[in-house]
Amino acid sequence: MEMGREFLLGAVLGEWGADDHDNIFYLGGWIASGVIVLGDVRDIATTISRGDLTGTGLNLAALIPGYGDGAKVAVIVGKFVGKHPELLKPAMVLMVGVAPHADEVAESVKVIRKVHGDELIDALKTKGVSDSKIIELHNLDQIGKVSLRNIDEGIETEEIYLGGRVARGCTACMKCFEKKDGHCVFDDDSVNECIDRMVEADGIILGSPVYFTDVTAEMKALIDRAGLVSMANGGLYRRKVAQAAVAVRRSGTFHTLDTLLHFLLIGGMTVPGFPVVGVGKEIGEVLEDEEGLMRAKDAGKNMAWLLKTFERAKKS
Structure with missing residues (x-):
C-alpha cells in the first residue's frame, strides 16, 4: 500500500x-x-x-x-x-x-x-568532450557531493569544474619566481582562477576520474602550475585542510590518489583520514558503492571537524 x-x-x-x-x-x-x-x-x-x-x-x-x-x-x-x-x-x-x-x-x-544545465554540457561538448566522459565527470561530481553534504552547516562550500576547460601544462619558465604575484604568467586559461579560489579557501578537495592509471591532463596541469606558483610565493596553501577523491572503473586508483595527495602534502596541507574512492562506470553507478559512500561521508565529517578545530585555535 x-x-x-x-x-x-x-x-x-x-x-x-x-x-x-x-x-x-x-x-x-x-x-x-x-x-x-x-x-x-x-x-x-x-x-x-x-x-x-x-x-x-x-x-x-x-x-x-x-x-x-x-x-x-x-x-x-x-x-x-x-x-x-x-x-x-x-x-x-x-x-x-x-x-x-x-x-x-x-x-x-x-x-x-x-x-x-545546458550551458555547462554544451561547453564540454564544444570542446570535444564525449558523452562517456561527461558521465564519468558526473559520477565524480556525485561522490564529491557526498563529502560536501557531510561538511556541517555553517561552512560554505563551492564546486569548480575543471573538466572540459582549458588548462595547459607548466613550461617551467620560472616567471612565477620573478613576479611573485601569486599567479602563473600565462593568464589565458582556467588555472589562475583555480589558484585564487584555493588561496581564498580554508579547505580543498581535489577530485579526478582515473585516466590511464592517473589524473586527467587538466588536473595534472593544475597541480604542476598551482604547485610551482605556491612554492614561488612562500606556500600559498600551507596549513589548509585538504582531501582527495577519485572515481575509478577498475585499475589505477592508488597511482591517481598518489598524484593528488603529493600535491596536497607537498603544499603543506593537512589531510584528515583516508581519501575518497568511488567505483563505477555507468551513470550513477558510483552511488551504489556503499564503501565509497561511507568513506566520502567520513571525509566530509573529518574535514568539518578539523576546520572548526583550526578556527577555534585561531580565536584562542
Whole structure:
C-alpha cells in the first residue's frame, strides 16, 4: 500500500512535494501525471499496491506514446535527481523503460543536462568532450557531493569544474619566481582562477576520474602550475585542510590518489583520514558503492571537524 500511496502522491504533488519523497515510486507518479490521464494513474497505483512492479513498468511504457513525451520525462527525471542524486541509477532505469527506443547514453546525458544545465554540457561538448566522459565527470561530481553534504552547516562550500576547460601544462619558465604575484604568467586559461579560489579557501578537495592509471591532463596541469606558483610565493596553501577523491572503473586508483595527495602534502596541507574512492562506470553507478559512500561521508565529517578545530585555535 505504501508504494501505491507514494505513486499517487507523486502524481498529485509532483515537483512541489519532491523534496520530502526520496523514492522511485513518487518519481513514477510525477512522470505519469504529465503524460497520462487520472484513471490510468489510479490503475497503476492499484497495480503497485499489489506488488506487481513488472506490470507497472509495462503499463508506464505503454502509456507514454511518443518521443515528445519521453522528452518531458527527461525534464522530470532531471529535476528529481537534482534533489535526490542517490536515486539517479534507478531513475535512469525507469526513464529508459518508458522510452525504450532511446539510446541509453544519450538519455543519460539528457538527464545530466537537467541536473547541471545546458550551458555547462554544451561547453564540454564544444570542446570535444564525449558523452562517456561527461558521465564519468558526473559520477565524480556525485561522490564529491557526498563529502560536501557531510561538511556541517555553517561552512560554505563551492564546486569548480575543471573538466572540459582549458588548462595547459607548466613550461617551467620560472616567471612565477620573478613576479611573485601569486599567479602563473600565462593568464589565458582556467588555472589562475583555480589558484585564487584555493588561496581564498580554508579547505580543498581535489577530485579526478582515473585516466590511464592517473589524473586527467587538466588536473595534472593544475597541480604542476598551482604547485610551482605556491612554492614561488612562500606556500600559498600551507596549513589548509585538504582531501582527495577519485572515481575509478577498475585499475589505477592508488597511482591517481598518489598524484593528488603529493600535491596536497607537498603544499603543506593537512589531510584528515583516508581519501575518497568511488567505483563505477555507468551513470550513477558510483552511488551504489556503499564503501565509497561511507568513506566520502567520513571525509566530509573529518574535514568539518578539523576546520572548526583550526578556527577555534585561531580565536584562542
